[in-house]
Amino acid sequence: MKSKLWIFMLVLFVVVVAINSSWIKNWMLLNTSRTVEDFETFDSTRWEVREEFPLGHGYLLADQVSHQPGKVVLSLSDQEGNGGEIRTRETFQYGRFEATIQVADAPGSITGFFLYAPPDLYHEIDIEIWNDSSGKVLFTVYKDGKEAKQATYQLPFDPTKDAHRYRIDVLPNEVSFYIDGEAVQSWKGQFSSKKMQLMINSWYPTWLNKQVAKQPKTTIEQVSY
Secondary structure (H helix, E strand, O other), X not given: OHHHHHHHHHHHHHHHHHHHHHHHHHHHHHHOOOOEEOOOOOOOOXXXXXXXXXXXXXXXXXXXXXXXXXXXXXXOEOOOOEEEEEEEEEEEOOEEEEEEEEOOEOOOOEEXXXXXXXXXXXXXXEEEEEOOOOOEEEEEEEEOOEEEEEEEEEOOOOOOOOOEEEEEEEEOOEXXXXXXXXXXXXXXXXXOOOOEEEEEEEXXXXXXXXXXXXXXXXXXXXXXX
């Protein structure tokens, strides 16, 4: 009887240690060595601006990106269909990624906050916010050359009126999305097999109808990773 009890206690101990070990590992991936970028200056050793890249109805252009103390602005041109993008020089496989953003009011365009590595459709985890008052958001994960997961979400606010926090948590066995600190979507699975750059852009996709912009500037106030 004592032998069986001892074996049971040993098995229980191993299970508890394994669970806690996984939890500790995930906690460390999300919370250690974090960088908070408040954009008081634009640090070109950390960030790069996309110079010129065809995307959607137009181009991502360096001229569409500007810096002011405490923010980076991505401007949209509704006539040409051009937008702008910034991205980290560093790459990441796992971690917590959050940006405080007020999107433009430019119907027919979107703002993306995402992780990406080439080739297309193999390594990408997206938050895409419609640049209008609809409050529509799309969460997408691409893996192995195809769309692995996708879900839409209705924001309880107008994202063009104020800045809000958008967050992606990427772990070895799960990816989760947060809005203003609230978990709104999560998928179990291994979705990150390669280090990716963190990117933010505003642009006009061909699958939306380009319209006259009411307020063509997306403002990024802070990014942490």
